[in-house]
Amino acid sequence: xxxxxxxxxxxxxxxxxxxxxxxxxxxxxxxxxxxxxxxxxxxxxxxxxxxxxxxxxxxxxxxxxxxxxxxxxxxxxxxxxxxxxxxxxxxxxxxxxxxxxxxxxxxxxxxxxxxxxxxxxxxxxxxxxxxxxxxxxxxxxxxxxxxxxxxxxxxxxxxxxxxxxxxxxxxxxxxxxxxxxxxxxxxxxxxxxxxxxxxxxxxxxxxxxxxxxxxxxxxxxxxxxxxxxxxxxxxxxxxxxxxxxxxxxxxxxxxxxxxxxxxxxxxxxxxxxxxxxxxxxxxxxxxxxxxxxxxxxxxxxxxxxxxxxxxxxxxxxxxxxxxxxxxxxxxxxxxxxxxxxxxxxxxxxxxxxxxxxxxxxxxxxxxxxxxxxxxxxxxxxxxxxxxxxxxxxxxxxxxxxxxxx
Amino acid sequence: xxxxxxxxxxxxxxxxxxxxxxxxxxxxxxxxxxxxxxxxxxxxxxxxxxxxxxxxxxxxxxxxxxxxxxxxxxxxxxxxxxxxxxxxxxxxxxxxxxxxxxxxxxxxxxxxxxxxxxxxxxxxxxxxxxxxxxxxxxxxxxxxxxxxxxxxxxxxxxxxxxxxxxxxxxxxxxxxxxxxxxxxxxxxxxxxxxxxxxxxxxxxxxxxxxxxxxxxxxxxxxxxxxxxxxxxxxxxxxxxxxxxxxxxxxxxxxxxxxxxxxxxxxxxxxxxxxxxxxxxxxxxxxxx
Numbered sequence: 001x002x003x004x005x006x007x008x009x010x011x012x013x014x015x016x017x018x019x020x021x022x023x024x025x026x027x028x029x030x031x032x033x034x035x036x037x038x039x040x041x042x043x044x045x046x047x048x049x050x051x052x053x054x055x056x057x058x059x060x061x062x063x064x065x066x067x068x069x070x071x072x073x074x075x076x077x078x079x080x081x082x083x084x085x086x087x088x089x090x091x092x093x094x095x096x097x098x099x100x101x102x103x104x105x106x107x108x109x110x111x112x113x114x115x116x117x118x119x120x121x122x123x124x125x126x127x128x129x130x131x132x133x134x135x136x137x138x139x140x141x142x143x144x145x146x147x148x149x150x151x152x153x154x155x156x157x158x159x160x161x162x163x164x165x166x167x168x169x170x171x172x173x174x175x176x177x178x179x180x181x182x183x184x185x186x187x188x189x190x191x192x193x194x195x196x197x198x199x200x201x202x203x204x205x206x207x208x209x210x211x212x213x214x215x216x217x218x219x220x221x222x223x224x225x226x227x228x229x230x231x232x233x234x235x236x237x238x239x240x241x242x243x244x245x246x247x248x249x250x251x252x253x254x255x256x257x258x259x260x261x262x263x264x265x266x267x268x269x270x271x272x273x274x275x276x277x278x279x280x281x282x283x284x285x286x287x288x289x290x291x292x293x294x295x296x297x298x299x300x301x302x303x304x305x306x307x308x309x310x311x312x313x314x315x316x317x318x319x320x321x322x323x324x325x326x327x328x329x330x331x332x333x334x335x336x337x338x339x340x341x342x343x344x345x346x347x348x349x350x351x352x353x354x355x356x357x358x359x360x361x362x363x364x365x366x367x368x369x370x371x372x373x374x375x376x377x378x379x380x381x382x383x384x385x386x387x388x389x390x391x392x393x394x395x396x397x398x399x400x401x402x403x404x405x
Numbered sequence: 406x407x408x409x410x411x412x413x414x415x416x417x418x419x420x421x422x423x424x425x426x427x428x429x430x431x432x433x434x435x436x437x438x439x440x441x442x443x444x445x446x447x448x449x450x451x452x453x454x455x456x457x458x459x460x461x462x463x464x465x466x467x468x469x470x471x472x473x474x475x476x477x478x479x480x481x482x483x484x485x486x487x488x489x490x491x492x493x494x495x496x497x498x499x500x501x502x503x504x505x506x507x508x509x510x511x512x513x514x515x516x517x518x519x520x521x522x523x524x525x526x527x528x529x530x531x532x533x534x535x536x537x538x539x540x541x542x543x544x545x546x547x548x549x550x551x552x553x554x555x556x557x558x559x560x561x562x563x564x565x566x567x568x569x570x571x572x573x574x575x576x577x578x579x580x581x582x583x584x585x586x587x588x589x590x591x592x593x594x595x596x597x598x599x600x601x602x603x604x605x606x607x608x609x610x611x612x613x614x615x616x617x618x619x620x621x622x623x624x625x626x627x628x629x630x631x632x633x634x635x636x637x638x639x640x641x642x643x644x645x646x647x648x649x650x651x652x653x654x655x656x657x658x659x660x661x662x663x664x665x666x667x668x669x670x671x672x673x674x675x676x677x678x679x680x681x682x683x684x685x686x687x688x689x690x691x692x693x
Binding site for chain 2: 093096103104117161
């Protein structure tokens, strides 16, 4: 076990290692799968790498495991440079998207395979396989053929092949629940957490499913277009997304983001969206060079107000209500022209962004009924507003915290 | 109890297939059955002889010899072409222009008509003008496939290997290409050696195509006719007279339709039986 460090990793599938900066024929720029990734994986942590398909997360995983040699940058295991070492010489294990098992072998032989390849004594192999089979609940099927296991057992078995090697620096998971039945997914996920508690391996889990990532990991790394957008605890990502994409990607539905003008006056800061005036937290928290920014707020943080004329309330013309059982998602347009009569009918829903921004509001099931065509009056609590410039966070939450490093 | 109403309309749907199979298989086969139990003396004179021809054919020492020769040939073909085909598929390129080139080169022998293959090898093996034959003689070997039984036999075998190993190789290559990269990656992470990768990943994943390759190559080689007919004509002596050649001589050469029909049926049943056995065994092996 060791800390894993990625130093200024960049990767392009188009160019060989070290040739990233050389001029290319035809002058075309190489397509990057990863660009300038700096990451440090603490020993024993449970991490999730989250991002949409094609964001480079599987490439990053391949670079950690040694299946891919990065075009630029170093991979360090416990301070030792392993960038050029092949997978077999690194202490790493990986569980793939679909279960990889050796068809002709029994469960026992599958578990013993990585140890046999490394020339361990039979007695030692027996001891380790027995121990791991015990904690993975595979003891009863040890002598069965591996092909007869169910899909989730096969995935457990694939994990077991990593666990038997007691010296692995990390176990990598590449969307391991893709082929598992939905009702077994959470069982397997719980199993993973148990395993993590018991063995304290570093676990790095790649997924595009935010639920998987947020429930599995102590720390989540969100990626897009080959870059790390944010790294933090699930709570950080939820409360203070460092990038509008993180806000959009994490949470269901994602964060509402709309352009606004921020002005600072003595003693107060305000954001203007069209004619709407939204108070922000104390001016010290807003950037000095205020101007055109983006305002982000989570659907669950928008407060729905009762009664018609509350001060500073914002009108939302409701265009759809989805019932999700425990909560409802209200879709509507935020805008100046629609706020006339609080409960009256809307004549037309303007489509232009200047007149009304489509926003989503998550309200509790026991809140008063909302119907399409109603106008809701809402308030954006200043403590939950995040401000962005060019998609990157500039301020928010009012806690004055630094962005997690 | 559920009451099922019989719906006989379904029979109509299988009618086209039944007619097709009747004309392509059942009617010709039944004609052969008809011949096999009669002695046909002339166009209008025939005598019913029961199973006489079957008895006679089964006791024919020439046929026994041809049968053993055939078995030896078919198993030699399998023993050489399968490992060779797997080996070729393993070293075939995986990407780039070399892929299409190797595919075309491999497919060439498969595109050549049987009788042309025979002619090519007949000339290739000649000791006076043939490149292969002349080269062997120059090397000091006493090679002459028109005189020596072993030489003739080996020539036919090598020709079959040249002709059909590409088929096995192409089948295996497609099988190898179908293995997801994750298997190789997992094996690399598990520290598997090259041999282990072959033994525990590639070979098991090739099982299905190998079953097909074995079936195809066994049936084809068991029915081999054209190439030895062109190259050696079954000689010298009877050394390259395989079953179908024996049959042709019986039916067309001597016009013994009765014995030939009886033998055809035996031949057919034998191939059917072998294929069934192969298929069953392979399936068993697969399921463990």
